[in-house]
Amino acid sequence: MIFTIIQADDTWALWGILAIWASVSIFLEQKYKWASFLSGAIIALAGALILSNLKIIPTESPVYDAVWAYLVPLAIPLLLFQVNMKELFQESRKLLFIFLICAVGTVIGSTAGFLLLKDYIPELAKIAAAIGASYVGGGVNFATVTAKFEPSSQMVSATVVADNMVMALLFAMYMFVPSMKFFRKHFKTPHIQEVEAGQYGENDRHTLAEKYWAKKEISLKDVAASIGTSFFLVVASFKLAEWFGTIIPTGPNVSVVQTLLHTILSEKYLLLSTLTFLVIYLFPSYFKNISGSQEIGTYFIYIFFVVIGVPASIPLIVEKAPLLILFVLIVGMSNLIVGLLLGRVFKIDLEHILLASNATVGGPTTASAMAIAKGWGSLVGPILVVGTLGYIIGNYIGFALGYWYLTF
Template sequence: MSIISESNNWALISIMFLSSFVAIYLEQKYKWAAKISGAVITLLIAVILTNINVIPASAPVFDDIVWGYAVPLAIPLLLLNANIFKIWKDTGRLLFIFLIGAAGTLVGAIAGTALLGKVVDGLPGVAAMMTGSYIGGGVNFTAVADAFHVDGMLISSATVADNLNMAIYFMILIGIASSVWFRKHFPHPHIEEVEQNGNTENGQTLAAQYWERSDISLKDIAAAFAYAAIVVMFSKLIAGFLSDTIPQSNAFLKMLNTFFGSQYVWITNISMIFASCFEKQAKEIHGAKELGTWLIYLFYFVIGVPASILMIIKNAPILLLFCFILVVFNMLFCFVFGKLFKFNLEEIIVASNANIGGPTTAAGMAISQGWSKLVGPCMLVGTFGYVIGTWLGIVVGSILGA
C-alpha cells in the first residue's frame, strides 16, 4: 500500500538514484554525515522511505537492475585494484588483523547455528550468507544466497537484521574511536595526528577531500563497463558449464558444484587474476573505483528497502540475535588479539569494519575520521574480503548442511 507502486519503475529508479546523490552530497558537505558515511546514509534513507510507505518493501526493478546488473558489474570494477601480491605486500599488519576478524566471524557463525539452529528453519543457509557478508560484504551475501537458493523470506529477514545490526555496530565503532577507555588501553597514533593537525581543509569534509575530481574520460567509462561486462559474461558461462558438469552424487561433490557453479566465484576469480597479472592495464582504466562505488551505493539502497519495522517485529528478532553473535565474535577476536599483538586502535576498528561492512564502509569510516594513511590499506583488505568471502561462506554453508 505504498504511495509509489512496485510497478512504477521510473519513479523507483529516480528515488534510488536521488537517494544515492543525497547521501554522497551530505557525506561530502557535513562533518556529521561524513562520520556516518554515505553508504550507511543511503541505507537509512531507504529504510525511512519504506517504513513511511513512500516506496514498497520489494519491487521487480530492484531485482532486475540492482541484483541483476549493478552488483555483478560493481565487483570487477571494485576489484581492479585487487592485486593479490600487492595486498599481501602493502597491507601486512592490517591484513593479519582482518584475517583474525574473519576467523571470529567463522567461529561466530558455527556457534550461532549451534545455539539457534533448532529455533530457525534454514539457519545454516543464513549462516553461510552472513559469513560471506561479515568477511566480505553485501555482494558476498548475494552470491552465497544465490549459491544455496536460500528462501526469499529468510533473505529478507536476514537483510533486515543485518542492516540494523550493521548500522548499530558502526556507531559503536565510532564511539570506540572517541572512547577514553579504549584510547588508554590501545595506541592510537592516527587519532593523535588528526587532533594535532585538524581534520578539515578549506572547509571541506574529509570525504570531499578524498573523493576529489579525478581524471576520467569517455574512453575510461567505456573501457570500465566493457571490462566489467566481459568478466560477468565469461563468469556466467564458466559457472553454468561447471554447474551442469560437476555431479552432485555426494556431499563433497555437491559442495564443489555449489562453489564452482556460482557466477560470483568466477567474477571474483577472473577479476583478481586480471588485477594481479595485468596491473598496468588495470591502472589505465580510470574511474573504475568511482563507478563501482556508485553502483554499490545503489546496492546499499536496495538492501535497506526490505527493512520494514513490522518485519523486524514479526520475523527478524532471532536473526538479529544471530547476526549479533557473529559481530560479537568478530569484535572479540579483533580487539583481544589486536591487544595481544599490539595493534593500533585505528587498525583494529577499520579491519573489523572491513569485515562487517566491506571496503566501502571501512574506507568511509577511515576517511570520515581523518585516518588518511589507512584508507588505501583498508580498501585493499576489504576488497580481499570480497575475494575470500564467497568462498568461505560456501564452505561454512556446506559444513553446516545448508
C-alpha cells in the same frame, strides 16, 4: 493483487525511484553528519521500506529482479579493479594479518549465533551464511550469498535492517574506542599519537577528508573500460560456470573431489570473483589506469540497498528483527573481540585492529572513511587495499558456511 500507487509493471517509474533514492542517500551521507552516522545504506533501505509500507511502490517487480540479476554481478568486478597486489602483500602485512584474524572472529560468531538461535529464527542457515560473508567482505558478498541460497525476500529485508542497526552501533564503537583510556593503556597507538602531536592536525581533518574525496578526473575512456571490462568478466565467468556445470559430473555416485570441483567451478559468483582476481593480478597496469570503477560499482550497490529495503514488512521486522539483531550482534562483537584479544597478543597497533574490524564489517570504504576522519592518513590506502580482499574471500567463506549450516 495489492494496490500500490506505482504498479509492478511501471518500469520507468520504478527504475527512477531506485536511482533517485540511491543518489539522495549518497548525497545525504556525504553532506550531513547525522546522515554519515546513520550511513547511506540505512537511508537507502529505510526510504524504500517507507515507500513500500505506505503502498506507494510494490514489494515485487521485474525491476527488482533485474537489479539482483544484472547490477549486482556487474558491481563485483567494478569494486575489485583497484586491488593492488604488490601493495597488498608488501605494504599492508600488519593490516592483512589482523584483517584475517577479524574474519576468523566473524566465522566464530556466525557459527555460535547459528547454533544458539537456529531453532528460533526461520531460514537462519541461509541468513547466517550471508552475514558471515558480509562481515568478511561487505554488502556485495551478502548479495551474492543470498542469491545463491535464496532465503525469502522478507527474511533478507529483516536481516538487512538488523544488520544495519548493528553496524551503526559498531561504527560508533570504532570511533569511540580510541579515546578510551583502557585501550590507550593496553595497546600501541602511534597514529593517534601523531595526530595529537599535530602531525596531521586536529583542525585539518575535515580538509583532509574533503581533499581525499575530491572529484576525480574521469574520462569517457575510463567509463568505457570500467563498464566494458566488467561486462566481459561477468559474461566469461557465467558462461564458464555453465560449461563447468555440464562437464563435471555430480550426484551420489561421484567422488568427493568431483563434487567439490563441481560446486566451486559451476558457481558463477565464486568464479566471477576468482576470474576478476586473476586478471587483476596478471594485468595490474591496465586496471591501475582505470578511474571511476569504484564509484560506479558503489552506486550500483546503493541501488541494491534500495531494492532490499522494498519487501521489508514492518510487522515482520517487529516480530523477527529482535532475534536477528541479537544474532548479528553476536557476529559483530565476536569479530571485534577476537580482533582485540589476538591483536593484543601479537602486539598489533590499536588503529590497525579497529580499521581491520571496520573493513570486515562495513567494507573498505567505511574503514577508509574512518581513517580519514581520524587523521590516520598513512593508513587510508592500505586499508582500502586490504579491505577489498574481503570481497574476494567473503564469498568463499559464506558458501562454505552455508553448505555446512544446511546440514543441521
